[in-house]
Amino acid sequence: QVHLVQSGGGLVQAGGSMTLSCAASGRTFSTYAVGWFRQAPGKERGFVGGVSWNGLSAKYADAVKGRFTVSRDNARNTWYLQMTSLKPEDTAVYYCAADPRGTNYLATEPGYWGQGTQVTVSS
Numbered sequence: 001q002v003h004l005v006q007s008g009g010g011l012v013q014a015g016g017s018m019t020l021s022c023a024a025s026g027r028t029f030s031t032y033a034v035g036w037f038r039q040a041p042g043k044e045r046g047f048v049g050g051v052s053w054n055g056l057s058a059k060y061a062d063a064v065k066g067r068f069t070v071s072r073d074n075a076r077n078t079w080y081l082q083m084t085s086l087k088p089e090d091t092a093v094y095y096c097a098a099d100p101r102g103t104n105y106l107a108t109e110p111g112y113w114g115q116g117t118q119v120t121v122s123s
Contacts, residue, residue, distance in 0.1 A: 002026040002112060004096050009117035012086055016121075020081040022096030022114050029098050030074040033106040035059075036081045038092035038119075045095065047107045048081065059103050064090075086121045094119050 008020040020036070035050020049060040049070045058070060067086075072079040079096065094117055097110035105111075 004098065004112055004114035006094075006096055006114040006117045009094065009119050011120045011122060014086060014088055014121055014123050016086050017082070017084045018086065018119060019083065020094055020096070020117060020119070022079050022081075024077045024098065024112075029077055029079075029112075032098045032100045032112075033103045034072055034079040034096070034098045035070050035103070035106050035110075036068075037095045037097055037110075038090075039095070039116075040089075040092040043092075048094070050097070050103050050106045051079075052103055057103055059107055083119070086119075088121045088123045090119065091121050092119060093117065 003025045005023045012018050031053045033052050036048040037045050038048050039045035051058045051070045067084050069082045096114035098112040099106040099110040
């Protein structure tokens with residue numbers, strides 16, 4: 001059975017940094033595109049960023065470009081979302097995601113989801 005277990009999250013001040021982790025089990029995700037989504041209160045869940053299986057191709061939402069970075073450690077079957085220069089509008093529940101078909105499918109209809117973790121950025 002596949003599990004994506006997230007860690008990290010919590011409360012951070014505006015301008016601060018935070019890293020989320022997503023550890024996969026039950027399947028090797030080294031050939032999958034992996035990434036992150038988020039859902040703010042009253043809004044739909046949206047794509048944040050993702051990388052290809054080898055990390056050479058990346059996609060990011062305009063709102064986080066230059067501030068957020070998705071990275072992966074295939075040996076650990078784990079990927080990360082490094083968030084810097086956080087803003088109050090980054091407050092959301094963050095979900096890790098994965099898909100074997102590449103970053104385009106990852107960004108629209110990923111096949112695997114994590115459980116979600118709250119990130120709150122205070123002003």
